[in-house]
Amino acid sequence: MSKHNLDWVGRLKPDAPDGATTIAIERSRSNIDVDSLSQHLLGTEFLECQGRILALLQKDPLFSKERQANLSRPDRYMLALARGKRLRQMTDKHEWSDEDHEMAKYLTDDVSPYQLHQTMFRQTLLEQSNPEQKKYWMDLHSSWKIIGAYAQTELGHGSNVSGIELTARWDPKAKEFILHSPTLTASKWWNGSLGRTATHSVIAAQLLLPEGFDDKGEIIYKGYGPHMFVTRVRDAETHLPLPGIAIGDIGPKYGYNSMDNAYMLFNNFRIPHDAMLSRYSRVDPTTGKYHKPENPAVVYGSMTHARKRITMASRLALARAVSVAVRYCSVRRQFQDKENPNPSSVETAVLDYPTVQIRLLPLLATTYALHYTGKRMGEIYDATRSSIDGGNMSSLIDLHSLSSGLKSLGSELAADGIETCRRSMGGHGYGGGSGLVQLNADYLAKPTVEGDNWMITQQMARYLLKKVDLIVNSSANFAPSNTTEGTLFEYHKAQSAGFPPLDIYFDNKQLVSSFQRRAAYLAFETHNAHRIRKRSWNSLLVQLHELSHAQSELILVQNFFDALFAEKSLPSSVQDVLWLNFRLFALSTMKKSALTFSRARAVSDKDLDLLSDTILGLMQEIRPHAVRLVDAWSIPDYLLDSALGRFDGRVYEDLFNRAHRLNPLNKITFNPYYWTDEIVMGSNDNGKILSKL
Amino acid sequence: MSKHNLDWVGRLKPDAPDGATTIAIERSRSNIDVDSLSQHLLGTEFLECQGRILALLQKDPLFSKERQANLSRPDRYMLALARGKRLRQMTDKHEWSDEDHEMAKYLTDDVSPYQLHQTMFRQTLLEQSNPEQKKYWMDLHSSWKIIGAYAQTELGHGSNVSGIELTARWDPKAKEFILHSPTLTASKWWNGSLGRTATHSVIAAQLLLPEGFDDKGEIIYKGYGPHMFVTRVRDAETHLPLPGIAIGDIGPKYGYNSMDNAYMLFNNFRIPHDAMLSRYSRVDPTTGKYHKPENPAVVYGSMTHARKRITMASRLALARAVSVAVRYCSVRRQFQDKENPNPSSVETAVLDYPTVQIRLLPLLATTYALHYTGKRMGEIYDATRSSIDGGNMSSLIDLHSLSSGLKSLGSELAADGIETCRRSMGGHGYGGGSGLVQLNADYLAKPTVEGDNWMITQQMARYLLKKVDLIVNSSANFAPSNTTEGTLFEYHKAQSAGFPPLDIYFDNKQLVSSFQRRAAYLAFETHNAHRIRKRSWNSLLVQLHELSHAQSELILVQNFFDALFAEKSLPSSVQDVLWLNFRLFALSTMKKSALTFSRARAVSDKDLDLLSDTILGLMQEIRPHAVRLVDAWSIPDYLLDSALGRFDGRVYEDLFNRAHRLNPLNKITFNPYYWTDEIVMGSNDNGKILSKL
Ligand SMILES: Cc1cc2nc3c(=O)[nH]c(=O)nc-3n(C[C@H](O)[C@H](O)[C@H](O)COP(=O)(O)OP(=O)(O)OC[C@H]3O[C@@H](n4cnc5c(N)ncnc54)[C@H](O)[C@@H]3O)c2cc1C
Numbered sequence A, B: 001m002s003k004h005n006l007d008w009v010g011r012l013k014p015d016a017p018d019g020a021t022t023i024a025i026e027r028s029r030s031n032i033d034v035d036s037l038s039q040h041l042l043g044t045e046f047l048e049c050q051g052r053i054l055a056l057l058q059k060d061p062l063f064s065k066e067r068q069a070n071l072s073r074p075d076r077y078m079l080a081l082a083r084g085k086r087l088r089q090m091t092d093k094h095e096w097s098d099e100d101h102e103m104a105k106y107l108t109d110d111v112s113p114y115q116l117h118q119t120m121f122r123q124t125l126l127e128q129s130n131p132e133q134k135k136y137w138m139d140l141h142s143s144w145k146i147i148g149a150y151a152q153t154e155l156g157h158g159s160n161v162s163g164i165e166l167t168a169r170w171d172p173k174a175k176e177f178i179l180h181s182p183t184l185t186a187s188k189w190w191n192g193s194l195g196r197t198a199t200h201s202v203i204a205a206q207l208l209l210p211e212g213f214d215d216k217g218e219i220i221y222k223g224y225g226p227h228m229f230v231t232r233v234r235d236a237e238t239h240l241p242l243p244g245i246a247i248g249d250i251g252p253k254y255g256y257n258s259m260d261n262a263y264m265l266f267n268n269f270r271i272p273h274d275a276m277l278s279r280y281s282r283v284d285p286t287t288g289k290y291h292k293p294e295n296p297a298v299v300y301g302s303m304t305h306a307r308k309r310i311t312m313a314s315r316l317a318l319a320r321a322v323s324v325a326v327r328y329c330s331v332r333r334q335f336q337d338k339e340n341p342n343p344s345s346v347e348t349a350v351l352d353y354p355t356v357q358i359r360l361l362p363l364l365a366t367t368y369a370l371h372y373t374g375k376r377m378g379e380i381y382d383a384t385r386s387s388i389d390g391g392n393m394s395s396l397i398d399l400h401s402l403s404s405g406l407k408s409l410g411s412e413l414a415a416d417g418i419e420t421c422r423r424s425m426g427g428h429g430y431g432g433g434s435g436l437v438q439l440n441a442d443y444l445a446k447p448t449v450e451g452d453n454w455m456i457t458q459q460m461a462r463y464l465l466k467k468v469d470l471i472v473n474s475s476a477n478f479a480p481s482n483t484t485e486g487t488l489f490e491y492h493k494a495q496s497a498g499f500p501p502l503d504i505y506f507d508n509k510q511l512v513s514s515f516q517r518r519a520a521y522l523a524f525e526t527h528n529a530h531r532i533r534k535r536s537w538n539s540l541l542v543q544l545h546e547l548s549h550a551q552s553e554l555i556l557v558q559n560f561f562d563a564l565f566a567e568k569s570l571p572s573s574v575q576d577v578l579w580l581n582f583r584l585f586a587l588s589t590m591k592k593s594a595l596t597f598s599r600a601r602a603v604s605d606k607d608l609d610l611l612s613d614t615i616l617g618l619m620q621e622i623r624p625h626a627v628r629l630v631d632a633w634s635i636p637d638y639l640l641d642s643a644l645g646r647f648d649g650r651v652y653e654d655l656f657n658r659a660h661r662l663n664p665l666n667k668i669t670f671n672p673y674y675w676t677d678e679i680v681m682g683s684n685d686n687g688k689i690l691s692k693l
């Protein structure tokens, strides 16, 4: 850098009060017992595991995040590949459980090139293989002698899975399927872990079976829709694609740059009969006849699993961003308060400004809201899975619609929330030291993957309209089979009997009822438009989306309420603050759609007028607890990787360290004069350094 | 890649109808005269210049964007440095005007390391130098023999400029100023072009002048607040920082990675008397006495300039994203319409789904809304500048509040809009081929720079409250001096006389009145809270922000209306579609804040109930013109750098080309097996390739 002595730089300290002092005072202002709250949220097991794995990762320089943001995209992939291997080596060495390994991935925070091997490849094989297939593949899978991917989406089709173009034609003579991509748009696309890493893949293709001959004696094929196959795609020795297959990585993206999302094309590539996953449907190798699954809903299995995962993960993704923003905004000071009659010598912490609070504190409450619903969904999922495994499919449809609506809302709240947190931090929020750069870029995949957020809300809405069908055709002594039916039935009765007024400010239960009434109102309105006024489904898409979100918001509010109501073990200081967060979440959600609540007679005009000030008041009550409320999420500094969000508040020291000591660009001196092409000062490179570009 | 013959891949075509066919049909469905509309928006001069410069850039491989997304951060800076030099070389060679050079930067689309040299460094010297200083510095500036930056923000202070800590102490004996950073938080921070590139910088520092001696005979200094200085910071030969200065780049960021934002610290660094920019305030070198500026408002000059620039640029940034999304969503097809009695064999273009339209078409209308206000602001700015140059400062305050409110709203609409466009495109919107990755990352600086969006709305609000003060204290025959005063006065009268109903659907003028009434309502409500109910300013920040946005939305609607109303030269087909866009913009803006409009009696409940369906109807009318409406923005493919947004609709061919032919990661074969550390297959690298990480 400089030839001059820079010792004076090393001696500089931040202006007083420094971040460490400030954040200590912040913590002293709240009596929340962080440990109890952490254990309530995450459980002792999770916290123990986190501490143990963290210590191991921090010993290995491969897991240092200090310089990774400076890497080129190819190098970033290589780093993630090396880390993926190391994690598996550590799993063997330390005899890690699956949870341990998951924890290590969570803390490392790469989108791993082995990701699809560990999720969709495995999940699909587990769910859709017949017993022999399962035995064969699961052993290979767990040894990592093969690395698998999941190739469903194509260049031309993602949401509309039935529109995929890759065909799997049955050749009865050779008793093989022939995979073939008839067009460019038939190319598989986006498939993670497949671009450079995988040796194998699960592949969705249109099943074609011969059904006789045409006039010219050519075989006629009949289509049976998309089915799943599994096959090797790369050579075990050379790791090059097998003849008849073209594969590659699709290039740099918004995020996921450590992941090798693939394209893949087939040219009459032959795979054996048992490559077709045939737990539910199969082709008889002798007769060539198709046997269809008993219940077509089974295909929802892995999709529902993935949507549930996203919903549950959304709380920790958002909690990360909120932890950073709440800590930083309590350390960051800007402006003295001119109207204050006793002006303090220190400036105001920006978290004291209502315009900062209104962006952050409802999001802090949202992390808790997402938590209780995520937990509840996990329970429902487990219950449903066991009834499916016992042969009962009916609840899968419920779960599928639930998981679709919640995936859409949950990942939207988290994705938008992360960016809101980032912006709340002013200039430093835009810097690499925020720790939100990679989080934001990677997380923004979530609103799209596993079903586009604006599309899958149709599933929740369709489910609700069917429930309304049921109710409008029911008699007065209809017995609801679940809460949703119950709520809709109540609403239906009140339509003639009249709606009792709701007091949303003095009774939390009535606040929940307000959300019930508003969701039911939208369900009946939309039902009326579609079923009675016969408006087409597509013309109603905006309302359907609104309906699904309203129902999902109700679920978040309801589960938050139920969980706090049932909770007995937390200290009352913690309980009280959680109830404040419940109310802040509910009321700020209401504010966003105030007009619909008003139209639904779910809130009075008088109460609506008080909404903004009530929210302001709640935020003032929560404000002193904000830092401890994020502390409870126990997100380690290593995962946050954020100068702004450090637990110890030493924001400025860390920002300076990253710039002054860690930044590789500062090792090079440049030639800024335009009349020479030299880039590195004194190198005589004549601009040649750019040849690699 | 593969050793096998892949000729078959090269022969594949997208499934029919391909993008080129589809987009040609799209264009044939609208009779909008794109050329007239383009010229109306951008002018012949701009379009001619764009064509001419584009041709030159495309000849030079240095400007190819094909591989830049794969570069490491240091390489990305180097590429931008080389391009910055080349652009200046081309300026000399082709005798480019300032507009030509600006156009070349716009098309190249790097945040250039020379950016601050060309904007704030220049602007500040121009506005704040005395005549001798101006002569001296402007010559050096234009020759690029020096490269300048603008260093105001510090690690600890950005928004609160008066809080900066760097001091400039006057030494009367040596007749020099001494720049000194007393703390770490006094480090300059974020200053563009300074990290690695600049030789000089404009520097904001607290001016300290000696004011006698204390008991112990030590000099007492008195502070005069932040003032601007200019000095060399790097050696002319070695380009290393001068002794007593530490400078470096702050490291990778959310975007702006081609830019070298700096930190900079001073250790008793001496600069001569004439380093202080002294057009308005100065220190007498003989007496050491301070001469203050006649009107303190002058300091708003360059800030206002920068905010105006951001407001004007927001339309083209958003137009870029909307061009990509509208074109792609008209080419992208997904699902057959099952309810359609005459099902087409081709799938539905996703732009036909209302849930896609509701995200994109209001944004398309927003590009036009931003355009007319940007244009109007440019006119007001020029008029104000000349009256300032003529010594009249009063209108600068108006312009400052106007530019603050509009910068906040305009950059928010564009920033959020770009991301909405990206998400509307499903999976491919997340890919590098969207062309929105760098746009998004770079643009997200705008809500923060030149005044944080959530903070500077206070300036617009303060201005409005003062106007209300004026009006409530006025007599009945008050004569408003501008439209804002007029609107507020009308509202004031109606408060006693009663509000006439407004028919927003059948009269566009009444739609404008509705926005006036709602903004005035908020102004009076907030005025009441602060001036009458004596609530503190800070407790009202959320309302003040809302007020500023409401006023800024009114300005957008008003200018859109005025421009179309005055417009006589456009073909009526174009006029008609622009009026539809006016209505779509106004009504969808109203929908976002429907409750306030309702509370302000600016819209009837009956009309509110029709809002959603009216918006749906407008979108159906605009839909066939969507592609031509984005074509009119004339953003060249080179600038879009987007497979999805290509003018010719060849989306899939381009996506595939980027993946299969241009992606450097596909040149390397990897070893995926975890029991070896080898990363590149067969290289025996033993993981050593990672040493550079
Ligand atoms: C990071 C990432 C990783 C991925 N990993 C994998 C993987 O490992 N394996 C794999 O097979 N795939 C993968 N995918 C693909 C992913 O599953 C799809 O991108 C996703 O399902 C969305 O589908 P699409 O891209 O076709 O969107 P599209 O359907 O083209 O969406 C475009 C727009 O159309 C709208 N739209 C579409 N249909 C309708 C409708 N009926 N009604 C209303 N609106 C509609 C959408 O809302 C959206 O706004 C991945 C994608 C990403 C981004």
Ligand SMILES: Cc1cc2nc3c(=O)[nH]c(=O)nc-3n(C[C@H](O)[C@H](O)[C@H](O)COP(=O)(O)OP(=O)(O)OC[C@H]3O[C@@H](n4cnc5c(N)ncnc54)[C@H](O)[C@@H]3O)c2cc1C
Pocket (backbone or CB within 6 Å): A332, A334, A335, A350, A353, A355, A356, A423, A424, A425, A426, A427, A428, A430, B116, B150, B151, B152, B153, B154, B156, B157, B158, B159, B160, B189, B190, B191, B192, B256, B261, B445, B448, B449, B450, B451, B452, B453, B454, B455, B541
């Ligand atoms: C990409 C980039 C380039 C830049 N280039 C330059 C440059 O070339 N030269 C230069 O000198 N600077 C530069 N800056 C700095 C920039 O001017 C500041 O970051 C910006 O003014 C915001 O100030 P801040 O960072 O102090 O934000 P803060 O003020 O710390 O903002 C943090 C939060 O506090 C809130 N807040 C602060 N004050 C108040 C208040 N009074 N009331 C309510 N809320 C409040 C804000 O809204 C925000 O949410 C750059 C910044 C960026 C991101």
